[in-house]
Amino acid sequence: MDLVFRKVRLDDAGSLTDVAIDGGKIADIGPNLACRGAKEIEGAGRVLIPGLIESHLHLEKAFVMDRKPNRSGTLMEAIAVSAALKPTFTREDIEARARRVLKTLIGFGSTHVRAHAEFDPAQGFTGFDTVLDLRREYADRITIQVAAFPQEGILKAPGTDAMMVEAMKKGADVVGAIPYNDTSANAHIDWVFKLAKDFDKDLDFHQDFRDDADQMSIEYLARKTIAEKYEGRVSVGHLTALGAAIPARRDEIIALLKDAGISVMCLPATDMHLGGRKDEFNVRRTLTPVRALRDGGVNVCLATNNIRNAFTPYGTGDLLQIAALALPACHLGGADDQLTVLPMLTTNSAKALGLKNYGLAVGKDADVVLLNTQRVADVILDIPDRSVVVKRGRIVAQTERHVDYAF
Numbered sequence: 001m002d003l004v005f006r007k008v009r010l011d012d013a014g015s016l017t018d019v020a021i022d023g024g025k026i027a028d029i030g031p032n033l034a035c036r037g038a039k040e041i042e043g044a045g046r047v048l049i050p051g052l053i054e055s056h057l058h059l060e061k062a063f064v065m066d067r068k069p070n071r072s073g074t075l076m077e078a079i080a081v082s083a084a085l086k087p088t089f090t091r092e093d094i095e096a097r098a099r100r101v102l103k104t105l106i107g108f109g110s111t112h113v114r115a116h117a118e119f120d121p122a123q124g125f126t127g128f129d130t131v132l133d134l135r136r137e138y139a140d141r142i143t144i145q146v147a148a149f150p151q152e153g154i155l156k157a158p159g160t161d162a163m164m165v166e167a168m169k170k171g172a173d174v175v176g177a178i179p180y181n182d183t184s185a186n187a188h189i190d191w192v193f194k195l196a197k198d199f200d201k202d203l204d205f206h207q208d209f210r211d212d213a214d215q216m217s218i219e220y221l222a223r224k225t226i227a228e229k230y231e232g233r234v235s236v237g238h239l240t241a242l243g244a245a246i247p248a249r250r251d252e253i254i255a256l257l258k259d260a261g262i263s264v265m266c267l268p269a270t271d272m273h274l275g276g277r278k279d280e281f282n283v284r285r286t287l288t289p290v291r292a293l294r295d296g297g298v299n300v301c302l303a304t305n306n307i308r309n310a311f312t313p314y315g316t317g318d319l320l321q322i323a324a325l326a327l328p329a330c331h332l333g334g335a336d337d338q339l340t341v342l343p344m345l346t347t348n349s350a351k352a353l354g355l356k357n358y359g360l361a362v363g364k365d366a367d368v369v370l371l372n373t374q375r376v377a378d379v380i381l382d383i384p385d386r387s388v389v390v391k392r393g394r395i396v397a398q399t400e401r402h403v404d405y406a407f
């Protein structure tokens, strides 16, 4: 075997086990495996999880918050600030910042990321092409799925339609979309569905990012998904407006989302920063209703979205920090709720991204993370060091922290 983990914890109910890895795959799982590894790692009871999955992130506009501030803190100004900055980004600049993000993701145990890479007639394909090149270069360290993302709209930004087609020809994995930032949300949805079907690709929407429940296009999107037989192939990020819907309508929409097999990515760091800016008291959390979605049978994920820019002027790229934020923000702190949160960074996200060989089981890809904590239930509470990060059977990052106490 290439690598064997000894005495690791996969779940809190079971006993410690060994995990053997060979040829980039999980070859065997069981107590006291007889095989020997070219490299052996003593788990000493630490938790082993499948790799974290960053299901919604913007690589090419991270780490630019100090170039131009978003003074109002609103989504509108964030989009304006970002649109003004983008044409100034050079290839070298984008590449350096994207590399910094990828490095931090890998160190924090992410083995996959869905990157929404944007383009428009003003900035061209500079950022998008850079992300495509990094996808190839980083393939043995982190799997990058690239969504072709028309941040400035399609119908209202002439020339973007042809760029969307070009982006798919260049090799985008997923068709991205943003109905709320276009002249007609429904026409935008129709347009991207046709493109996705032409290229046989999944869809990922920036959807209904508003504080209020008016002007939602999620119902249209869900019905369109069913009509086009695209169940299980559509994801939506944000969906904050659903949190403002009265419960009866909310629950109708949740039932529709379940029927359409639409996955929802909650992006709490961004959504709480930009949302509720007009509330002068009793400021709302402006988050998609994660608990109601989960209880309604919808596949829910947690993701980072942005790191240190006009949309989210903080963040480290550590998904466990996003999960720790979601515990109070989404009312997921109850002991029974907490157990449902880690899957929102792992198995639920794998389902949303359509990953077929993911998980802690024999024959699956050896994308795993050894955490410096002893109970699965403590993973999000401790935010432990990622002791060993393995991508396709190879160690790609290790962290060891040591505190010298003076007492």
Ligand SMILES: [Zn+2]
Pocket (backbone or CB within 6 Å): 056, 057, 058, 116, 206, 237, 305
């Ligand atoms: Zn986004």
